[in-house]
Amino acid sequence: MRVAIVHDWLVTYAGAERVLEQMLALYPEADLFSLVDFVPPDERAFLAGRKVQVSFIQRLPGARKHYRQYLPLMPVAVEQFDVSGYDLVISSSHAIAKGVLTGPDQLHVCFCHSPMRYAWDMQHQYLRQSGLDSGTRGALARYVLHRIRVWDLRTANSVDSFIAVSAFIARRIWKTYRREAAVIYPPVDVQAFTLIPEKADYYVTASRMVPYKRIDLIVEAFAAMPERELIVIGDGPEAARIRSRSAPNIRLLGHQPQSVLREHLQRARAFVFAAEEDFGIAPIEAQACGTPVIAFGQGGVRETVRGLDDSQPTGVFFDHQSVEALTGAVEEFERKESRLTPQACRANALRFEPGRFRTQLQNHIEVQWRQFNGQD
Numbered sequence: 001m002r003v004a005i006v007h008d009w010l011v012t013y014a015g016a017e018r019v020l021e022q023m024l025a026l027y028p029e030a031d032l033f034s035l036v037d038f039v040p041p042d043e044r045a046f047l048a049g050r051k052v053q054v055s056f057i058q059r060l061p062g063a064r065k066h067y068r069q070y071l072p073l074m075p076v077a078v079e080q081f082d083v084s085g086y087d088l089v090i091s092s093s094h095a096i097a098k099g100v101l102t103g104p105d106q107l108h109v110c111f112c113h114s115p116m117r118y119a120w121d122m123q124h125q126y127l128r129q130s131g132l133d134s135g136t137r138g139a140l141a142r143y144v145l146h147r148i149r150v151w152d153l154r155t156a157n158s159v160d161s162f163i164a165v166s167a168f169i170a171r172r173i174w175k176t177y178r179r180e181a182a183v184i185y186p187p188v189d190v191q192a193f194t195l196i197p198e199k200a201d202y203y204v205t206a207s208r209m210v211p212y213k214r215i216d217l218i219v220e221a222f223a224a225m226p227e228r229e230l231i232v233i234g235d236g237p238e239a240a241r242i243r244s245r246s247a248p249n250i251r252l253l254g255h256q257p258q259s260v261l262r263e264h265l266q267r268a269r270a271f272v273f274a275a276e277e278d279f280g281i282a283p284i285e286a287q288a289c290g291t292p293v294i295a296f297g298q299g300g301v302r303e304t305v306r307g308l309d310d311s312q313p314t315g316v317f318f319d320h321q322s323v324e325a326l327t328g329a330v331e332e333f334e335r336k337e338s339r340l341t342p343q344a345c346r347a348n349a350l351r352f353e354p355g356r357f358r359t360q361l362q363n364h365i366e367v368q369w370r371q372f373n374g375q376d
Contacts, residue, residue: 001369003030004086006078006097009067010034010052013043015186015281016113019165019357020092021046022187023111026358027090033081035074035096036067055080072144075099075151088365091159099155107372109365110159111184114169114278115176119148125212153177161368163361165279166300182364185303187354188281192258193288196266197342202229203294203330204268206261206282207275209236214274214296214321216242221326223247228330231268233261265289270333273301274321280304287314288349290342294329296321304352308336312344 005027007020017039024030024047037052055077057063057070070077074096081100083089089106091097094113102108118126123145127133132141153176162181164170170181203222207213215232219242222230226249232242235255243252253260265271271286272294279300283293287305295301297317305315316336318329333340 001088002086003027003088003090004083005030005032006081006083006089006091006093006100007032007034008093008095008097010037010039010047011067012039013046015279016092016094017046018189018281019111019113019186022354022357023090023092023361024048024050026362030090031086033083033100035077036063038064038067053081071148075148075155088369090365098159099151102158107161107365107369108159109161109163109368111163111165111361112169112173112181113165115172116148116152119145119152120176121172160372161364163364166303168300168303169278184357184360184364185352186279186281187357188284188288188349188352190284190288190349190353193262193265193285193349195288195290195342195346197290198267199269199291199342200267201269202231202267203270203272204231204233204264204286204291205272205274206233206265209234209238209242211238212275213238216245217274217321217323217326218272219245219247219250221323221330222250224323225249225327225330230272231264233264262289265291269337270294270330272326272330274326275299276321277301283315284349284352287345290345292316292333292337292340292345294318294326294333304348306344306348308332308339312347313340314345314348315340 005023032050033053035055036058037054057077078096078099079101083100089102089108091100091110093110095116098110132138156177162173162179163184164173164181165186167183170183173179173181205218207215209215230250232252233256265286266289268291270292273283274296276299283301284304286293293305293315295305295315295317297319306313307317316329316333318325
């Protein structure tokens, strides 16, 4: 079976690339297509030396730093990939990849990280954060996103089978495309995070500092709880604003290597998570260390953390992204901390190890292949 894998863009080794890494391990002879490939040399190991076929956007001025600004050209770019010689096309898509052109004799399976958030339900938030919610540039941005939505909806019809990263995203796929999606949770390298039962008396959060991660909310909440220590790991555009809201009981460590992150996750009393994520890898890595999670109870985290209503809880949820809700959750966690054991956290995290992902993906594709060829 000749296999092509189409990925949105390659610029770093993050969550979507961890999924891609396991796809490449499952189909080592597959050819790989991506709109651009700017992954630094020290992060390319997951590609295993594979040549990447890129689009014309790779060669456009400023694409290395500003490839996202070429969004209006991306539908045209992905349609230029010639995958007509392949039996199976797998798109790893949170934006454009699922729009690759396939024929009636080809099986197209889309592993959908999410429908394009900034074109659909999060458009208004995206425009506000980008300063594009008014004026001529704002009107142009809204028109471009409208055209992208039309294209995105049309290309959903060429996908034979959707896979979602969580039931939360499966609902978003249904809402956007009116298509059912199987749920296969992404892989997490839980073996890289070992269980440490003995905990220190501090809380930790770790994330890229961008608005939707709500690190600002976590810092504000702990500034209001001066008797509790918080360690913040990460850097990004919001770093200066977050530093301005810090307090003596909060340590901002900036970007740290994986070894330092792992050590702090292992020793923390709890990991604090305030974002609404499609899936969310960091809470699973914390649980792999035996560390419970205090999380905003929306999105994929509801499927990866077991709340206090479970017989083996691994975390505490708060219902609103507010200082009051988060401080209340911390207090509830401390009252019921004895129920959240390191062993239960570790056992829950093991549900997401990479071997499970490869097996489920392979089984799903094999079933789709048999049905596609009239064998079932």
